[in-house]
Amino acid sequence: MTATIDLRSDTVTRPSAGMRAAMAAAEVGDDVYGDDPTVNRLEALAAERFGFERALFFGSGTQSNLAALMTHCGRGDEYLVGSEAHTYKYEQGGAAVLGSIQPQPIDNEPDGTIALERIARAIKPDDVHFVRSKLLALENTIGGRVLPPQYLHSVTAFAHDRGLATHLDGARLFNAIVKLRLAEREAVLGFDSVSLCLSKGLGAPAGTLLLGSRDFIAQARRWRKALGGGMRQTGILAAAGIFAIEHHVAGLAEDHANAEYLAAGLREIGLAVEEPQTNMVFVALPAERVAGLAAHLDSAGVLASIGVRTRLVTHRDLTREDLARTVRLIGGYFERR
Numbered sequence: 001m002t003a004t005i006d007l008r009s010d011t012v013t014r015p016s017a018g019m020r021a022a023m024a025a026a027e028v029g030d031d032v033y034g035d036d037p038t039v040n041r042l043e044a045l046a047a048e049r050f051g052f053e054r055a056l057f058f059g060s061g062t063q064s065n066l067a068a069l070m071t072h073c074g075r076g077d078e079y080l081v082g083s084e085a086h087t088y089k090y091e092q093g094g095a096a097v098l099g100s101i102q103p104q105p106i107d108n109e110p111d112g113t114i115a116l117e118r119i120a121r122a123i124k125p126d127d128v129h130f131v132r133s134k135l136l137a138l139e140n141t142i143g144g145r146v147l148p149p150q151y152l153h154s155v156t157a158f159a160h161d162r163g164l165a166t167h168l169d170g171a172r173l174f175n176a177i178v179k180l181r182l183a184e185r186e187a188v189l190g191f192d193s194v195s196l197c198l199s200k201g202l203g204a205p206a207g208t209l210l211l212g213s214r215d216f217i218a219q220a221r222r223w224r225k226a227l228g229g230g231m232r233q234t235g236i237l238a239a240a241g242i243f244a245i246e247h248h249v250a251g252l253a254e255d256h257a258n259a260e261y262l263a264a265g266l267r268e269i270g271l272a273v274e275e276p277q278t279n280m281v282f283v284a285l286p287a288e289r290v291a292g293l294a295a296h297l298d299s300a301g302v303l304a305s306i307g308v309r310t311r312l313v314t315h316r317d318l319t320r321e322d323l324a325r326t327v328r329l330i331g332g333y334f335e336r337r
């Protein structure tokens, strides 16, 4: 049966009709030569909005993060990172594997932050035994949680004080911006570089922007080429990115409201649900019912990553009725003993 309701991630969103029209009409050129006017327009627009000197367009968030880490850190340097962070846990260890950069994972607190005391303890002294601690990398949102602006202000000042640069994996930064009604520049204050995905809740088929200073982006451009990320007539993708930024950001508020709606429905049928902050709903399920529920939903055309801590993600391709149907299906399953 064809899946009609996909709650696995917001990366499953498909380009809207307007986005496809913008892609079809995009003016293009060879971007490795810097000749693609649409890519140049997207990069200039993002740099200006977020208050950075330059932006660079990548095909994926993994590649953008990796190029950023490799630009901040050299062989034998280390980056400090939350143990739950995407760059550390879900990107094939690229920093270590391809960048010769040692990751220093630090436990995230329940709210997704990393405590300043833990960071202080993890920074290595200047000693022949140790690698050089160079960078602090954070993620916002992280597991659907929004990092408080006051925390970001303190932690980035703290890192800079101790000689660390700061990178933000902002794959879902627009969710935080919409949730807290922040200005884009406010959301990135204190960061030396930011990676910003357009292919999650914003609905673009691919594309991530790396933001930084002129020199930083010049070096990141070299790493992008080394990583095989120099693309040619990629204005077709950049046009989707421009459309996403101009037309799809406000819609994230609806994804957040839908997450609350879904959470409330699941609570009503007796499940333990964490309060969603953005577009991710986490539900605790009894271990012995996990496999049965996964099969039950699958057979009804609902795709979800079911586990003892199930994550359900709302996005622009889901309607309230899809969510109500999901709740009914889950409720029906738990009624059966």
Ligand SMILES: Cc1ncc(COP(=O)(O)O)c(C=O)c1O
Binding pocket: 011, 059, 060, 061, 062, 063, 065, 086, 087, 139, 169, 171, 172, 197, 199, 208
């Ligand atoms: C927080 C976070 N960072 C980075 C990425 C990597 O993005 P991509 O899948 O485009 O490589 C993801 C992907 O889901 C993500 O969730």
